[in-house]
Amino acid sequence: MTTNTRTMDRLLFGDNQFFGVNHMSEEKARAQQMRFQNTDSIMSVLDAAYDEGVHTFMCTTHDRIAEVTDRVRAQPDRYADMSFFPCMPYAHKYANAVTEDGFLGAIRKFLPEEGLLDSIARGTSSLARKDIEGVTTLLIDAELKMFAGLSTPVIWLQNVVVDLLSGLGFTDAFRIFADHVRKRYNAEPGFITMNLPRLLDDLDKAGVENPIVCSNINKLGFRMSGGVDGYREAMEKRPFRAVAMSVFASGAIPPREAIEWVCGLPNLESIVFGASSRANIASTVSLVDEYWPQS
Secondary structure (H helix, E strand, C coil): CCCCCCCCCCCEECCCHHHCCCCCCCHHHHHHHHHHHCCCHHHHHHHHHHCCHHHHHECCCCHHHHHHEEEEEEHHCCCCCEEEEEEEEHHHHHHHHHHHHHHHHHHHHHCCCCCCHHHHHHHHHHHHCCCCHHHHHHHHHHHHHHHHEEEEEEEECCHHHHHHHHHHHCCHHHHHHHHHHHHHHEEEEEEEEEHHHHHHHHHHHCCCCCCEEEEEEECCCCCCCCCCHHHHHHHHHHCCEEEEECCCHHHCHHHHHHHHHHHHCCCCEEEEEEECHHHHHHHHHHHHHCCCCCC
């Protein structure tokens, strides 16, 4: 399936640092989690990124993000150019809700208000028929409730699900996700993976053309299943839109070296990065401007 493509920003701001995710240091992860326990602390960093010209926030659907979206909706003039790239699902949220409210209670908790009865009917009939398409679209709608009224031009399927579906060979799920995101939200589907070459093959099988795919891409091959050479070959030869994450390999590569290397790759569309201070954000913006100048 072909679709009109939107231009993504070169730099996307990620949210790992806000929720204690660091792939190299548990101690640093705990310190970050403590620092960002309140929404004011998160917003101060997001404001710094926004003021440095990074206007796209690529984030999970963690409950705390709902507090961020509430803040942004309340100040439309301040955040006039801000876009969100939601990444779903956030598995812990569902597990906790099912424990507290039961399965149907959890579904009702996350459903969009618009089309509530239709969504409940979809969910019930889907469960009765074991209709994976109905359940999938229901859960997508549930995840996106917190972004109502905000710009969400790209919606991502998280690697924990993408790579599981890939391993199971259930490539039709990628088409189901892509079709629903396009039809209901007028957005482009994105796919996050730890194995770029394999996923591109699966998306070809599913009929998802010129997909947006985010994966670890860095000079060390850190968390890159298939290796650096396989990723480089894919970027040279395969028709897709590449988004690079973990470009610094969780701090193992000096920033200048990391940015110079990744910006020299073919077919790179965007870089997603996380930072906890204005100085680090400004440094990344400056390095990208230097090694990846806008035409």
